[in-house]
Amino acid sequence: MALNKRVFRMLKGNLWRxxxxxxxxxxxxxxxxxxxxxxxxxxxxxxxFAEKHMQEDLYFATDRAILDLNKLEKxxxxxxxxxxxxxxxxxxxxxxxxxxxxxxxxxxxxxxxRNLSAPGEILLxxxxxxxxxYSVGSQLEAAGKTFTVVGFAALPQYIYPVQGINDLMAxxxxxxxxxxxxxxxxxxxxxxxxxxxxxxxxxxxxxxxTVQLRERVQAEGIxxxxxxxxxxxxxxxxxxxxxxxxxxxxxxxxxxMILLCSLIIGVMTWxxxxxxxxxIGTFYAMGYRKRELMRHYMAVPLMLAFVGGLIGSVLAVxxxxxxxxxxxxxxIMPITDITHSLWSVLVSILMPxxxxxLSSYLVIRSVLKRPAAELMKGGKDKSKxxxxxxxxxxxxxxFGTKFKLREQLRSIxxxxxxxxxxxxASALMLxxxxxxxxxxxxxxxxxxxxxxxxxxYAFKNLQYTEAPEGAEVFNNGRFYPESNEDMEFYxxxxxxxxxxxxxxxVSGNPLSNDRTNITKVLAxxxxxxxxxxxxxxxxxxxxxxxxxxxxxxxSYVQGIHMxxxxxxxxxxxxxxxxxxxxxxxxxxxxxxELAGAKTMSEIAASVNEMLKPLITVMAAIxxxxxxxxxxxxxxxxxxxxxxxxxxxxLFKIFGYKRREIKSLVLNSSTYxxxxxxxxxxPIMLVSMGALYGYIGSMVNIxxxxxxxxxxxxxxxxxxxxxxxxxxxxxxxxxxxxxxxEALSAGTE
Amino acid sequence: xxxxVSNLTKSYHNGITNQVLxxxxxxxSGMVEVDGVQVTGLSDDRLVEYRxxxxxxxxxxxxxxxxxxxxxxxxxxxxxxxxxxxxxxxxSSVGLSDKKNRFPRELSGGExxxxxxxxxxxxxxxxxxxxxxxxxxxxxxxxxxxxxVQQVNRDFGTTILMxxxxxxxxxxxxxxxxxxxxxxxxVTHNSELVPxxxxxx
Numbered sequence: 001m002a003l004n005k006r007v008f009r010m011l012k013g014n015l016w017r018x019x020x021x022x023x024x025x026x027x028x029x030x031x032x033x034x035x036x037x038x039x040x041x042x043x044x045x046x047x048x049f050a051e052k053h054m055q056e057d058l059y060f061a062t063d064r065a066i067l068d069l070n071k072l073e074k075x076x077x078x079x080x081x082x083x084x085x086x087x088x089x090x091x092x093x094x095x096x097x098x099x100x101x102x103x104x105x106x107x108x109x110x111x112x113x114r115n116l117s118a119p120g121e122i123l124l125x126x127x128x129x130x131x132x133x134y135s136v137g138s139q140l141e142a143a144g145k146t147f148t149v150v151g152f153a154a155l156p157q158y159i160y161p162v163q164g165i166n167d168l169m170a171x172x173x174x175x176x177x178x179x180x181x182x183x184x185x186x187x188x189x190x191x192x193x194x195x196x197x198x199x200x201x202x203x204x205x206x207x208x209x210t211v212q213l214r215e216r217v218q219a220e221g222i223x224x225x226x227x228x229x230x231x232x233x234x235x236x237x238x239x240x241x242x243x244x245x246x247x248x249x250x251x252x253x254x255x256x257m258i259l260l261c262s263l264i265i266g267v268m269t270w271x272x273x274x275x276x277x278x279x280i281g282t283f284y285a286m287g288y289r290k291r292e293l294m295r296h297y298m299a300v301p302l303m304l305a306f307v308g309g310l311i312g313s314v315l316a317v318x319x320x321x322x323x324x325x326x327x328x329x330x331x332i333m334p335i336t337d338i339t340h341s342l343w344s345v346l347v348s349i350l351m352p353x354x355x356x357x358l359s360s361y362l363v364i365r366s367v368l369k370r371p372a373a374e375l376m377k378g379g380k381d382k383s384k385x386x387x388x389x390x391x392x393x394x395x396x397x398x399f400g401t402k403f404k405l406r407e408q409l410r411s412i413x414x415x416x417x418x419x420x421x422x423x424x425a426s427a428l429m430l431x432x433x434x435x436x437x438x439x440x441x442x443x444x445x446x447x448x449x450x451x452x453x454x455x456x457y458a459f460k461n462l463q464y465t466e467a468p469e470g471a472e473v474f475n476n477g478r479f480y481p482e483s484n485e486d487m488e489f490y491x492x493x494x495x496x497x498x499x500x501x502x503x504x505x506v507s508g509n510p511l512s513n514d515r516t517n518i519t520k521v522l523a524x525x526x527x528x529x530x531x532x533x534x535x536x537x538x539x540x541x542x543x544x545x546x547x548x549x550x551x552x553x554x555s556y557v558q559g560i561h562m563x564x565x566x567x568x569x570x571x572x573x574x575x576x577x578x579x580x581x582x583x584x585x586x587x588x589x590x591x592x593e594l595a596g597a598k599t600m601s602e603i604a605a606s607v608n609e610m611l612k613p614l615i616t617v618m619a620a621i622x623x624x625x626x627x628x629x630x631x632x633x634x635x636x637x638x639x640x641x642x643x644x645x646x647x648x649x650l651f652k653i654f655g656y657k658r659r660e661i662k663s664l665v666l667n668s669s670t671y672x673x674x675x676x677x678x679x680x681x682p683i684m685l686v687s688m689g690a691l692y693g694y695i696g697s698m699v700n701i702x703x704x705x706x707x708x709x710x711x712x713x714x715x716x717x718x719x720x721x722x723x724x725x726x727x728x729x730x731x732x733x734x735x736x737x738x739x740x741e742a743l744s745a746g747t748e
Numbered sequence: 749x750x751x752x753v754s755n756l757t758k759s760y761h762n763g764i765t766n767q768v769l770x771x772x773x774x775x776x777s778g779m780v781e782v783d784g785v786q787v788t789g790l791s792d793d794r795l796v797e798y799r800x801x802x803x804x805x806x807x808x809x810x811x812x813x814x815x816x817x818x819x820x821x822x823x824x825x826x827x828x829x830x831x832x833x834x835x836x837x838x839x840s841s842v843g844l845s846d847k848k849n850r851f852p853r854e855l856s857g858g859e860x861x862x863x864x865x866x867x868x869x870x871x872x873x874x875x876x877x878x879x880x881x882x883x884x885x886x887x888x889x890x891x892x893x894x895x896x897v898q899q900v901n902r903d904f905g906t907t908i909l910m911x912x913x914x915x916x917x918x919x920x921x922x923x924x925x926x927x928x929x930x931x932x933x934x935v936t937h938n939s940e941l942v943p944x945x946x947x948x949x
Contacts, residue, residue: 395819395849399827402820410815647813654825655800740773742811743879 007299010272017638018304020631021264025308025356026315027624028257029348033316034323035250036344039243041324042331046159046239049333053107054079055156055236056196058210061226065193066217076213078199081105083182084191087163088142092586093599094132095163095175096142098122098191099155100182105196106157108179109334112136113151116181122147125154125161125332128176142178143188153179154332157196157230160238161332170330174598190593194226206231218542227539232488239331248691253428258355260424260628261308264635265301266359267417271639273297273367280367281375290368294361297368301360302353309349317345404668407640414639418669421632422676423683425625426719430684432621433711438692438703442556443604450555453500453582456598457589462577468587472500473578475564477571479536481526482544489522489558491536491547493567500582503553503561515550516562523552538571545570556704626722633673633726637666641733648734649742662734666727673723677716681707752921753911783874800828804868804906806897808880810860812852812867819848822867829871841903842866842896858889862896869900876900878910882917887949894920895944916949 011018049055057078065082066072073080083100090096101108101116101123108115108123113136116123122142124134129152134140138149155161155177163175185191199209210229217224230236273280276297283293321338328335367375392409394402408415453472467473475493494501496514503511511517518528528534528549535546547560568575581587589597641648644665651661689705780787782802790798804825812821819835826832839845842862852860861881868876878897882890898920901908910917918924919942926934 399820399823403816406815406820646811650811650813651824653799653805654828655796655798656828657796660828743807 004299007296007303010300011303014268014272017268017631017635018300020627020634021261021268022304022308022311023627024257024261024264024631025305025352026312028254028261029309029312029352030316030319031250031257031312032254032348032351033313033344034319035246035254036347037316037320037340038323038327039246040341040344041320041338042239042243042327044339045324045333045335046331048336049109049154049159050156050236053109053156054105054198055230056105057199057206057230058197058213059157059194059226059228059230059233060197060214060217060224061192061194062217063193063223063225066195066220066222072213072216075216076197076199076209078197078209078213079104080195080197083194083196084185084188085194086143086185086188086191087594089594089597090140090142092597093174095597096128096140096178097163097175098142098178098180098184098188100185101179102196105198106155108153108155110151110153111334113149116150116179119181119184120145120147121150121181123151123153123179124149125158125172125177126152127161127170127172127329127332130329131172132176140178145184145187147178147180154334155179156236157233158235159331159333160235162235214542239333242327242331252687252691253431256424256428257628258352260421260632261305261352262355262359263417263420264631265304265356266363267414267635267639269297269301269360270363270413271642272300273364275642277367277370277375278377281372281377284372284375293368294364297364298357298360301356305352305356306349309352313345313348316348400664403664404671407644407665407668408672411643414636415672418632418636418672419676419679421636422629422673422719423680425629425632425722426677426680426715427684427687428628429622429625429715429718430680430707430712431688432618432625433715434684434688434705434707435621436615436618437707437711438688438705441704441706441708450501450503450553450557451582451600452502453584454600455583455586456580456600457583457587457594458580458597459578459593461593462573462579464574464577466576467578467581468583470585471581471583471587472498473564473581475567475573475577475579477567478539479545479560480539481534481536487525488539489560491560491562491567493562493564496563496565498582500584501561503555505551506554508554511551511553513561514563516547516560516566517551517553518549518560519553519555519557521556522558522560523549525558528552541571622718626718629719629722630726633669633723634729636669637726637730638733640665640668641730641737645737646742648737649739652737652739653742658735662727662731665734666730669723673719677719681712752918752924753909753927801830801871802874804871804873804876806861806864806868806876806878806881808883810852810857810864810884812860812863814852817849817851818844818855818863818866821852821863822870825867826870831872832870833872835870838866838870841899856889857885858892861885861889861893865893865896865900869904869906872904872906874907876906876908878908880912881910882912882914891944891947894947898941898944914949916947919947920944 066080069080069082081102081104083102085100086098088096088098110123111126113123122140129135129149134149136149136151140147140149158177160170161172161175161177162170197213199206206229214224214227234241280293317340320340324335324338392405394405397405408418462475463473472495474495476490477493478488479491480488494513496512498513501513503513503517505511506520523529526534530549530551533546533548535544537544547562549560553561564578565575567573568577581589648661648665651664656664685705685707692703692705775788778788782798785798785802787795787798813824816824819839822835822838826835836845836848839848842865844859844862844866847855847859852863855863861884865881876897881897882893885893894917897908897910900906910921918936919938922938922941924934924936924938925932926936
């Protein structure tokens with residue numbers, strides 16, 4: 001059919017514009033299929049791992065062993081397994097947590113090599129082995145014994161191997177896990193006693209069972225130190241958190257991109273069909289039916305949406321498996337099988353087809369419903385003066401300003417499209433920069449600004465001796481609000497004159513360390529302000545304590561800092577007791593007494609290392625944002641040229657020079673680009689705040705909603721450069737407008 | 749001087765008006781000289797200068813910018829002129845002072861052509877080229893426009909070259925050139941000009 005040939009010519013005529021839209025659809029459907037594939041597989045892999053390898057429901061540590069475990073298991077209707085552990089220092093900055101191999105709960109999954117079979121063998125977590133150069137067959141010395149690495153294993157209770165439960169991130173270069181046979185611990189002193197629990201399903205909830213179990217353990221006179229349900233255990237719950245945050249971050253991205261495409265295609269179709277009014281009128285006159293013409297004009301948007309969706313999906317599917325492998329370097333799980341969802345591929349095709357189809361349909365219908373006679377006369381709105389043009393009194397401005405303002409005010413839909421487009425592209429770009437800003441700020445704040453010590457030593461038991469010279473003592477305890485048992489945080493008790501902790505309030509004024517300071521993030525989550533008295537329950541003894549909050553500190557770690565003497569008195573510890581030391585210099589402390597040791601500079605270095613992938617993500621987001629901005633700006637500018645062809649031609653006749661016409665026509669969008677960019681900043685801050693809040697409600701970190709002013713400037717420069725590029729691309733079209741167009745206007 | 753060029757076929761009409769009048773097209777052969785300047789030999793940049801400063805245009809279909817007001821349409825040209833006349837004075841002379849803030853769409857055909865004339869004379873050009881200025885107007889409106897053109901010629905001393913098929917207008921011009929198939933077939937000089945109000949067709 002002859003009309004079909006026209007479809008391809010329409011595509012060819014605006015090839016670059018349609019290719020741009022196609023690119024956006026591909027990105028959007030790629031993101032959708034990719035993230036869906038990633039999240040579904042991660043969920044499936046972690047559930048599978050948890051079920052097959054008996055992941056714990058609860059973990060706790062005690063001061064002494066439970067004597068009759070069988071009786072407790074029956075009473076609690078649970079499986080309970082005891083295992084020893086010890087944090088062994090391999091070097092000053094390298095800690096290996098040795099865990100006794102379990103048989104019933106948290107069964108290690110061997111990823112490489114083989115399982116333990118003889119004494120002197122060890123299974124390592126692969127991230128630690130990789131970061132520190134251990135291979136299968138190599139040897140290492142820990143806790144005074146030599147072990148041979150026989151394999152790498154994933155542990156269901158350590159999917160994300162953070163050392164402390166509240167640590168920000170896993171640092172495989174300084175901490176790792178090793179599984180050894182139970183018997184090895186007979187020769188290792190000072191090992192901790194830990195218990196893993198799986199509750200057998202019954203009618204009572206998991207929370208109730210947990211509370212009852214704790215009461216039973218405490219009734220035997222045993223002191224429980226750690227008590228961490230799997231749901232609030234970052235080492236386990238991280239996967240579902242990651243899945244939620246991937247979904248939270250990608251869903252708006254994908255949807256926004258599709259909506260933007262619909263908008264762009266809507267505008268392009270509207271433009272095309274408006275130019276075609278005479279042709280449509282003629283087709284009607286020749287006997288064509290409305291639905292035949294509808295089919296003809298719908299072909300381009302539907303084809304673009306279908307092909308874009310299909311290419312995006314086809315490109316995304318092979319990327320899922322490698323990405324999961326990359327993710328599994330951080331979240332250690334066996335990758336048993338990777339599934340692909342046909343449904344997500346279908347959605348990724350149907351979504352753009354529906355959205356683009358709908359926007360084009362509405363535009364095309366508005367023209368096709370007009371009578372043939374009217375259509376044949378051409379565009380009846382040719383000289384229409386916009387509402388905004390009448391409303392604004394522009395007489396006081398210079399001619400150039402007036403012309404540019406009128407150009408923008410002329411079509412509200414075009415103005416909105418440009419504004420929305422620039423705002424979304426800027427917001428997308430700011431999103432990339434903000435992600436980097438937030439992470440950098442959070443890690444810098446917690447690792448560089450607040451804590452000024454170089455070494456941190458945590459003891460296994462309370463210490464009473466005087467601290468070595470130059471070192472400061474600290475104590476701590478884990479607390480939670482009565483209403484939310486899962487929301488755990490540390491209260492850190494410090495020396496009133498501490499020089500190693502420097503907190504500031506939100507305005508940047510230093511806060512005194514002899515007062516009780518809550519961090520901004522925790523205060524925000526609990527709704528606490530300075531001057532409030534709040535009660536929290538100590539995880540250790542289950543008792544409630546009241547604290548008077550003096551000030552709110554500008555920190556992104558959740559916690560409270562208070563003077564050590566007050567803390568010890570309140571909890572009934574000896575006045576001079578402490579659990580750890582901070583120091584500028586290395587201290588000589590026997591490894592057996594320590595629960596852990598940290599070096600700040602190494603943590604900072606690891607953090608920097610871990611921020612590197614974020615830069616790649618940021619660059620990708622910025623690139624997409626630039627393309628979006630370029631397409632929209634190019635489209636709007638060429639629309640303006642298209643609508644102004646006779647005016648441009650007239651200006652040429654009147655003797656306007658090229659640069660004068662360029663300035664009048666091409667620069668008319670500058671104000672809108674500026675406004676669009678400015679609007680995007682608060683929009684981004686508000687939506688990122690909401691997004692971080694949502695993620696923060698699931699994990700114990702709340703990312704700061706800030707953006708470095710330098711990044712805003714860079715963003716602005718990028719948007720303006722994109723704008724310049726779009727003008728450069730359009731300048732050719734502008735130059736090609738002939739003076740004959742105005743001369744022949746109205747003569748046809 | 750009021751000159752009239754008439755009896756043209758459309759292609760000659762376009763060719764001559766575009767090339768001679770506006771410096772828009774290049775001539776295949778021959779030479780065009782305006783006020784001592786050989787327009788046919790000018791470079792593109794010089795042609796821009798020529799159109800910018802030496803010549804004003806009135807089109808058959810007015811060619812107003814639809815989203816600029818009456819005053820702004822005139823400003824389009826005064827904006828780039830060296831010594832433009834005052835916009836208010838020009839609008840007053842074409843009788844549109846009270847409609848300066850209206851948009852073209854809100855005006856009648858005659859009024860739109862008046863704006864077009866105001867726009868053409870605001871730069872105070874040496875030569876005013878009128879391309880079938882009454883071609884799209886009814887008789888009475890045409891008379892008003894022609895009267896205005898005559899007034900411009902009289903009051904501003906602007907040379908007017910009018911292209912038209914309407915031989916009735918010939919009486920208004922000091923000289924009338926009849927062209928057929930690209931050749932001037934007749935030149936008439938009028939010693940007494942007929943006022944626009946008395947012209948009929």
